[in-house]
Amino acid sequence: MDSWWIVQLVLATVLAVVVWKLVKFNVRYRGWCRVARQFQNIGPLHPVWGNLHLFKHTYDWMVIAKKVVNKDKPRIIVTWMTNLFPNFSMVHPDTAKVVLKASVPKPTGVGSPYGAFVSWLGYGLLTSSGSKWQRNRRMLTPAFHFDILRTYVDVYNKSCDRFINKLESISTEGKSVEITKPTAVATLDILLRCALSYESDIQEQGDKHPYVLAVDELTHMAADRFINPLLQIDAVFRLTSAGKRYFNLCDYVHDFANKIIQTRKETLENNPSSTQKRRLDFLDMLITTRDTDGQGLSDLEIRDEVDTFMFAGHDTTASVLSWTFYCLGKYPEYQQKVFEEVREIMQDRVQVTWDDLPRMQIIHLFLKETMRMYTPVPTISRTLKEPLEVDGVILPASIDVMVQIDCINHHPDNWPDHEKFRLDRFEDHASSDKDPFSYVPFSAGPRNCIGQNFALNEMKVILAKVLNRFRIVLDEDHEVVALAEVVMKAKDGIKVKLLPR
């Protein structure tokens, strides 16, 4: 056969594959259109860009969606990502619960919401699916048992003392301070101490500390990758200067964790009784946990879980705390109520105890309403491997579906006056006939947040101690705008005045 024939054969094969793919896509596409027609669209369609022309930034989606939810009270919203790909968003508890209860995997491929985080977090609990996730979730659950969490209260107290010192040093003469950054460093400090027993002066150093800087930059860069599918292809991203920096930072945080893991493994091997003399941390649990076959986690799995805790546990908690400081300043009459509760519980003490935590009921209500108003994790997603029936419609396999927690928190069917901050909103929430899926800041179902009690305890300790020390007043000259990014952020931060009590 001469070479001309070979070329023709190759071209014909390529053409046949392309045609076959197009036909397959066309069948799928028509199926998507049939389904999409049954639900409300987020807005007018552009002939090429679908709904994308409506959003300049990813966070614009939530602003528009919440207006639609408020006006028409839909249960599912369709967004066309160009005219070729529909995206189905569950915005009501009835539709969200079907997705959250099903064991539906996380989307981690190129162009998917979690894909951008994989080179940093690997396949830890947040990004893994299927049997790997099931095994590891079972193995890690004991690390969040109350008996373990109880021992962290001391860490929260000590770290919060450093946080208060930091705030005092930057808020001299009643000047207002930007609160979100020091709060994020404080929550990272707490996680490093609880997860790895890593003791350092990171709060004093702030982003001069290389680990703080790395985690902060990685969080932002991974979020930027998330909105640019091209940059999600590692090989393409590596060619950009941002990509080079990103992978260097990944190497740095991986090395940082690897060194601590190796040192700890050697200590545990050489001196197994060392754990009896000190507080156990997450790393001890990760190294010693065993599955039903007696197998432990590999070194890579341990590192992935450590990095996952750092990412999933620090920015989320910092977001809630920052918005809570904001709301305390915005609603001084509620701040007074919370403060009175703190004084009643703590009397003359400055350290919070484990037994104080369940008594902090007004703080608890305040945190809950803050998390409803300023949803810490606005959006999560899943990828359908099988068709799933939602609201009487079969959503086809192979599409990504989103659960829009922020829309659920503001759905007028469940939350009348949803834009109003009301401390009494949750007073009888548990006992009322309200659907538990109408409020899911920590998600719900099998893949709910494993760290929620850790976070709630930590936030209560910090709030009690900060309020015991300062009265919080909003800086009225600073405009605060909420942006629904990966976590809920304030556009130019949050500024408050901290007046000593």
Ligand code: HEM
């Ligand atoms: C106020 C603070 C927090 C909020 C609002 C929050 C919220 C959430 C949400 C919404 C999810 C579901 C994510 C998804 O489906 O993609 C989640 C999962 C997760 N969170 Fe949290 N989280 C917080 C604190 C923490 C802390 C402190 C830790 C660890 C120490 C943590 C570790 C995790 C992990 C490992 C997962 C994945 C669980 C799984 O899929 O099995 N979170 N969190």
